[in-house]
Amino acid sequence: MVDRFVATTDAGDDFWQRISDSVQTAFNEGAGHCLVEATHDDATDLNKSFSLLFEADGIRFEEPSVHLFSFNNPYGACKNCEGFGSVIGIDEDLVIPDKSLSVYEGAVACWRGEKMGEWLTELLQNAYKFNFPIHRPYFELNEYDRQLLWSGNKYFGGINRFFKYVEEQTYKIQYRVMLSRYRGKTKCPECQGTRLRGDANYVKIINKSITDVVLMQVKDSYGFFKTVELNAYDKKSCRPFA
Ligand SMILES: [Zn+2]
Numbered sequence: 001m002v003d004r005f006v007a008t009t010d011a012g013d014d015f016w017q018r019i020s021d022s023v024q025t026a027f028n029e030g031a032g033h034c035l036v037e038a039t040h041d042d043a044t045d046l047n048k049s050f051s052l053l054f055e056a057d058g059i060r061f062e063e064p065s066v067h068l069f070s071f072n073n074p075y076g077a078c079k080n081c082e083g084f085g086s087v088i089g090i091d092e093d094l095v096i097p098d099k100s101l102s103v104y105e106g107a108v109a110c111w112r113g114e115k116m117g118e119w120l121t122e123l124l125q126n127a128y129k130f131n132f133p134i135h136r137p138y139f140e141l142n143e144y145d146r147q148l149l150w151s152g153n154k155y156f157g158g159i160n161r162f163f164k165y166v167e168e169q170t171y172k173i174q175y176r177v178m179l180s181r182y183r184g185k186t187k188c189p190e191c192q193g194t195r196l197r198g199d200a201n202y203v204k205i206i207n208k209s210i211t212d213v214v215l216m217q218v219k220d221s222y223g224f225f226k227t228v229e230l231n232a233y234d235k236k237s238c239r240p241f242a
Contacts, residue, residue: 034050061202078191079197080190088183088185090186092186095182104135111162163179196210205237
C-alpha cells in the first residue's frame, strides 16, 4: 500500500501533487504496475489496474534518450526503412504519371484498359455517394480526396487494395510484369520519409513532435523556433545532454 486518500472534486494543487507522487512511487515499486482500489459508501468496490508500459495497446514506452531522435543511430532509425527514408513499393509517380489528368480522364494509369478498368468504373459509378470530384485534375485534389483515392472506402476498392489484389495474383506472369511496372523507390509510409522510428513522435514539445517540425516548411519551422516558449517542465526535458 503506497497511499490512501479521500477523493474530492475541490482539491488544491497540494493534493494532486501528492497523488502524482504516490502514483509514481506505485509504478516504481510495482515495476510498472499500479492498482487503484476505490470504495464508495453506496456502491460496490472498484478495482482498476494501470500499467506504465501501456501494454494494452501493444506499445512499450522506453525512457527517451538522445539516440531516440537520431536516424543515424540504429536505435533511432525507422524500423521499416532502416533509416533510409524510402522503401521499394508502389511509386505514386508511376501510378499517376500525368497529374494534370482527372480520375475520369484516366489519371490512374494502372486502371486503364478493359479488365483493370473495372476498378475505375466502380469509383466513377459510386463517386456521387461521397462527393468525389472525378473531373478534377489529380494535382488539384485536396489531401483528403487524394488519400481516399489510394485507400478506398466501402463503395470502391482504391489503388492500395488494387495493388494488394495484383500482388496476390503474381503467380501469373502478366501480373508480375504489371507489378514491376509500378514499383519503385517510394517514401517510407511508416516515417513519411523522416527516417525516424515512429515512437519518437510520442515525445512532444508544445504539442509538436520532431517529425511535425521536420515536415514543416522551413519558414514555418523558423517561426516555430523563433517563437517557442518552454514551460519549466519542457525546459528541463530540452536541456542539452551532457
Ligand atoms: Zn521509414
